[in-house]
Amino acid sequence: xxxxxxxxxxxxxxxxxxxxxxxxxxxxxxxxxxxxxxxxxxxxxxxxxxxxxxxxxxxxxxxxxxxxxxxxxxxxxxxxxxxxxxxxxxxxxxxxxxxxxxxxxxxxxxxxxxxxxxxxxxxxxxxxxxxxxxxxxxxxxxxxxxxxxxxxxxxxxxxxxxxxxxxxxxxxxxxxxxxxxxxxxxxxxxxxxxxxxxxxxxxxxxxxxxxxxxxxxxxxxxxxxxxxxxxxxxxxxxxxxxxxxxxxxxxxxxxxxxxxxxxxxxxxxxxxxxxxxxxxxxxxxxxxxxxxxxxxxxxxxxx
Amino acid sequence: xxxxxxxxxxxxxxxxxxxxxxxxxxxxxxxxxxxxxxxxxxxxxxxxxxxxxxxxxxxxxxxxxxxxxxxxxxxxxxxxxxxxxxxxxxxxxxxxxxxxxxxxxxxxxxxxxxxxxxxxxxxxxxxxxxxxxxxxxxxxxxxxxxxxxxxxxxxxxxxxxxxxxxxxxxxxxxxxxxxxxxxxxxxxxxxxxxxxxxxxxxxxxxxxxxxxxxxxxxxxxxxxxxxxx
Ligand SMILES: Nc1ncnc2c1ncn2[C@@H]1O[C@H](COP(=O)(O)OP(=O)(O)OP(=O)(O)O)[C@@H](O)[C@H]1O
Ligand SMILES: [Mg+2]
Numbered sequence: 209x210x211x212x213x214x215x216x217x218x219x220x221x222x223x224x225x226x227x228x229x230x231x232x233x234x235x236x237x238x239x240x241x242x243x244x245x246x247x248x249x250x251x252x253x254x255x256x257x258x259x260x261x262x263x264x265x266x267x268x269x270x271x272x273x274x275x276x277x278x279x280x281x282x283x284x285x286x287x288x289x290x291x292x293x294x295x296x297x298x299x300x301x302x303x304x305x306x307x308x309x310x311x312x313x314x315x316x317x318x319x320x321x322x323x324x325x326x327x328x329x330x331x332x333x334x335x336x337x338x339x340x341x342x343x344x345x346x347x348x349x350x351x352x353x354x355x356x357x358x359x360x361x362x363x364x365x366x367x368x369x370x371x372x373x374x375x376x377x378x379x380x381x382x383x384x385x386x387x388x389x390x391x392x393x394x395x396x397x398x399x400x401x402x403x404x405x406x407x408x409x410x411x412x413x414x415x416x417x418x419x420x421x422x423x424x425x426x427x428x429x430x431x432x433x434x435x436x437x438x439x440x441x442x443x444x445x446x447x448x449x450x451x452x453x454x455x456x457x458x459x460x461x462x463x464x465x466x467x468x469x470x471x472x473x474x475x476x477x478x479x480x481x482x483x484x485x486x487x488x489x490x491x492x493x494x495x496x497x498x499x500x501x502x503x504x505x506x507x508x509x510x511x
Numbered sequence: 512x513x514x515x516x517x518x519x520x521x522x523x524x525x526x527x528x529x530x531x532x533x534x535x536x537x538x539x540x541x542x543x544x545x546x547x548x549x550x551x552x553x554x555x556x557x558x559x560x561x562x563x564x565x566x567x568x569x570x571x572x573x574x575x576x577x578x579x580x581x582x583x584x585x586x587x588x589x590x591x592x593x594x595x596x597x598x599x600x601x602x603x604x605x606x607x608x609x610x611x612x613x614x615x616x617x618x619x620x621x622x623x624x625x626x627x628x629x630x631x632x633x634x635x636x637x638x639x640x641x642x643x644x645x646x647x648x649x650x651x652x653x654x655x656x657x658x659x660x661x662x663x664x665x666x667x668x669x670x671x672x673x674x675x676x677x678x679x680x681x682x683x684x685x686x687x688x689x690x691x692x693x694x695x696x697x698x699x700x701x702x703x704x705x706x707x708x709x710x711x712x713x714x715x716x717x718x719x720x721x722x723x724x725x726x727x728x729x730x731x732x733x734x735x736x737x738x739x740x
Pocket of ligand 1: 522523525529547548549550551552553554555556598
């Protein structure tokens with residue numbers, strides 16, 4: 209097609225939107241709500257994910273050894289653990305380190321005096337351990353079974369309930385939001401398709417004349433496709449703007465109001481979120497418009 | 512070249528044939544009148560030539576394209592070689608006279624600078640230069656007819672199919688339009704005119720094909736209008 213034909217198609221497409229304003233607005237509205245929810249879910253999930261991975265780093269597994277175990281055996285166990293795929297970090301905590309840590313927690317400022325009073329006689333002398341963190345919490349129970357089977361391991365201590373809870377919550381949130389978004393996407397395609405069907409019905413005669421004069425199917429379809437894409441594009445820009453201001457303000461409000469939160473947890477910066485959200489939203493919006501208009505024109509113009 | 516080879520047409524739900532074993536050939540550059548009583552099948556025949564309808568049997572060939580073998584995507588290619596004045600005009604109601612004529616050029620993707628030059632020239636030729644801003648509903652029947660003619664001619668078609676292009680015109684205007692069609696024909700366009708205008712047919716001494724109840728009853732080189740008994 210020539211450039212001038214593209215411009216003509218675009219003008220006609222915009223004209224369609226204006227002539228068909230009510231339905232165009234309804235379609236835009238659905239896409240806006242769909243992509244708005246998508247944006248909100250995305251922000252929540254990204255922050256939730258960061259929080260979970262922060263938490264995952266704090267959930268550790270401790271492995272204690274049989275009494276009187278040889279150092280070489282401890283090294284062997286350490287090697288076997290390090291070879292596992294799911295292991296992120298492994299730290300060896302000697303009996304002395306364990307005692308110092310315990311004393312610090314127990315006696316706080318007086319811990320040096322307390323330690324001195326036990327001088328040379330470590331009450332936790334059988335408490336050397338490996339502290340392990342995992343890449344993915346969902347692998348935890350399987351991994352613990354492996355640890356318990358190792359020769360020379362006396363005890364494995366974990367915080368299994370927390371881990372399972374996080375994993376479960378994580379997947380519930382993900383599936384629920386994917387479900388809602390998919391439903392909204394389908395509704396959007398349906399509404400766009402309806403809008404364009406109405407446009408085509410209204411202009412049935414005109415389309416017939418165009419074809420008898422020698423218009424190609426593409427020429428007839430182009431304005432409707434432009435209509436769909438513009439609806440999709442507007443529908444994707446609005447929620448991006450709304451989500452941007454909402455996120456910014458909510459984060460500021462929470463940090464300002466509850467200072468503790470910022471100590472526990474760092475919000476993902478808005479830039480990191482929008483680097484992904486802008487292209488994905490625009491692609492979904494335009495994609496919806498394209499799919500809706502292509503399906504509909506194919507059906508009604510018998511290409 | 513136009514060729515109908517044993518062409519018959521039956522509308523769905525109708526018991527009689529709208530066209531019955533029609534045969535003729537029109538060479539490039541010819542000027543042909545198609546005449547016949549109302550309902551004799553003239554418009555139906557033009558619809559076949561435009562591939563708006565397909566024949567029930569027989570073959571239609573237009574400008575080297577055999578319609579029975581024509582692929583869907585090539586239909587626009589043939590139609591672009593044709594200029595058509597429809598009996599009921601088929602103008603776009605929500606567009607001005609100018610836009611209606613320009614539309615034919617946009618469809619075949621004529622660059623804008625040609626459209627801006629050729630459309631006003633065409634409107635002047637059919638005597639509607641001062642009405643270019645009007646909408647079809649603001650025009651008389653004859654004026655709408657001339658818009659339809661301007662739209663059919665603006666692309667300088669190889670073949671012009673005109674279904675009663677003077678049906679709504681007074682004798683003076685009718686003759687002007689006929690002179691215009693003769694001019695176009697002299698410049699190489701094949702012209703096929705359906706008409707009920709006995710005087711014009713008899714005066715112009717062109718080839719005349721006469722239809723009666725879907726059958727050709729006469730096809731004469733320098734023919735006249737045959738009145739039905
Ligand atoms: N869409 C249709 N469905 C069924 N029958 C039709 C249809 N169009 C036309 N006919 C019939 O086909 C026959 C030929 O019609 P056509 O329109 O070709 O006549 P015509 O010669 O153009 O007449 P006129 O001079 O009145 O325009 C008529 O008997 C008509 O009733
Ligand atoms: Mg007719």
